[in-house]
Amino acid sequence: MKPPRFRYDDPATVEEALDLLARHADGAKVLAGGQSLMPMLNFRLARPSHVVDINRIAALATMTSADGGLRLGSLVRQRALERSPLIRERSPLIAGAMPLVGHPQIRTRGTLGGNLAHADPASELPAVMIALGAELTVRSARGSRRLAAEAFFIAALTTALAPDELLTEIALPPWPARTGAHLLEVAKRHGDFALGGVAVTLTLDSLGRVAGARIVGFGVGPRPLRAIDAERSLVGGAPAPAAFAEAGRLAAASVDPPDDIHASGAYRKRLLGVLTARALTSARSSIGECAA
Amino acid sequence: MSDTRAITLTVNGEPRQAMVDVRTTLVDVLRDQLRLTGTHVGCEHGVCGACTVLVDGEPVRGCLMLAVQADGRGVETVESLAPDPAHLNPLQAEFVRHHGVQCGFCTAGILMSLTAALRDNPRPTEGEIRETLAGHLCRCTGYQGMVDAVLALAGR
Numbered sequence: 531m532k533p534p535r536f537r538y539d540d541p542a543t544v545e546e547a548l549d550l551l552a553r554h555a556d557g558a559k560v561l562a563g564g565q566s567l568m569p570m571l572n573f574r575l576a577r578p579s580h581v582v583d584i585n586r587i588a589a590l591a592t593m594t595s596a597d598g599g600l601r602l603g604s605l606v607r608q609r610a611l612e613r614s615p616l617i618r619e620r621s622p623l624i625a626g627a628m629p630l631v632g633h634p635q636i637r638t639r640g641t642l643g644g645n646l647a648h649a650d651p652a653s654e655l656p657a658v659m660i661a662l663g664a665e666l667t668v669r670s671a672r673g674s675r676r677l678a679a680e681a682f683f684i685a686a687l688t689t690a691l692a693p694d695e696l697l698t699e700i701a702l703p704p705w706p707a708r709t710g711a712h713l714l715e716v717a718k719r720h721g722d723f724a725l726g727g728v729a730v731t732l733t734l735d736s737l738g739r740v741a742g743a744r745i746v747g748f749g750v751g752p753r754p755l756r757a758i759d760a761e762r763s764l765v766g767g768a769p770a771p772a773a774f775a776e777a778g779r780l781a782a783a784s785v786d787p788p789d790d791i792h793a794s795g796a797y798r799k800r801l802l803g804v805l806t807a808r809a810l811t812s813a814r815s816s817i818g819e820c821a822a
Numbered sequence: 823m824s825d826t827r828a829i830t831l832t833v834n835g836e837p838r839q840a841m842v843d844v845r846t847t848l849v850d851v852l853r854d855q856l857r858l859t860g861t862h863v864g865c866e867h868g869v870c871g872a873c874t875v876l877v878d879g880e881p882v883r884g885c886l887m888l889a890v891q892a893d894g895r896g897v898e899t900v901e902s903l904a905p906d907p908a909h910l911n912p913l914q915a916e917f918v919r920h921h922g923v924q925c926g927f928c929t930a931g932i933l934m935s936l937t938a939a940l941r942d943n944p945r946p947t948e949g950e951i952r953e954t955l956a957g958h959l960c961r962c963t964g965y966q967g968m969v970d971a972v973l974a975l976a977g978r
Contacts, residue, residue, distance in 0.1 A: 535845060538845070538890065568888075585891060634881065638881055638882050639886065
């Protein structure tokens, strides 16, 4: 099929975009990379009266380092993240996840902010942002607010964004000392939506015990889910195989994924447990590889 | 109430102009208005890869980009590959030699993705070739002939 009729604007500044969103609020959709919205338009699953194309807003496409962390504009292309030496150095979890986000032909256009705002439950980057403790800036003509990635994802394809709000920036804190991270997923074909996966971070204290961990499953529920019990079970203990296996068991116990044509819920549950233990093992061995 | 806009873009090295409905995708303008029908339209949701063209040198799904967004950009399609109507370029020739083509529906998009990948890395491994091909669906060949074609071109 072909997209339905809509009014189209391609503002050059954030302020103009926010003004358009304020005026057209409920009937407007933001067009970023288009790798999710365009299929929905082609199939007429989305029928916005107004499309606000943000691709000309150069100010949203910047990547900068700030206070040891990173500030990423929402319009940064996934391919740019994949190729960025800054990302490889400062955020190995993002660098490791990028080759799994769609196909190269999708990442050329697809953006970081578009991926997050679409909030597909099987998407890698929402889980990565929660694992990294990212802070998201959303703006509207009414003002600006910042929220933790964890508070941004509400349900399948549903975020905390109001209809007149635009996700403008993703801020990542500095990579903590003695911290490793890893992302694993299982997909039927490289680049396809994951049947399930997990993003983990693991931080050790100066004595080599676990100081903290984040374990975020994706594709196993309506939104990326933190396995809090599993995270807590690791703290204070040795970063050892038995502890990782137990964390995997607790992570699996914390989710109740639905069945669909691709896999059963029971399979996805088991998958999360296995991948969690493996990802923690890889995260443990990657500690020291990234600049603190 | 639908908008139309005049766009100017470079297609296969030549400046082209078109008056496009804002809701029309790049691939539909290439095919229906610029009469470049070598690029095919398959699934229209970015999965099959048949419509892949290069925009400013990077592979994109022609069905997932509006034509208005190509205003001022450089587009390359499969029509740019062969040096003249009687000859194929080396990649196309290896595709024929290694039976990388059957019905041909997917071929244009695959050739464009591989063209971009080979510019980045002229000597890809089999794994790298398969990663590029993973963004495309071919229901005839099983991909092996395409992999063999690129390996031959890369001198591996």
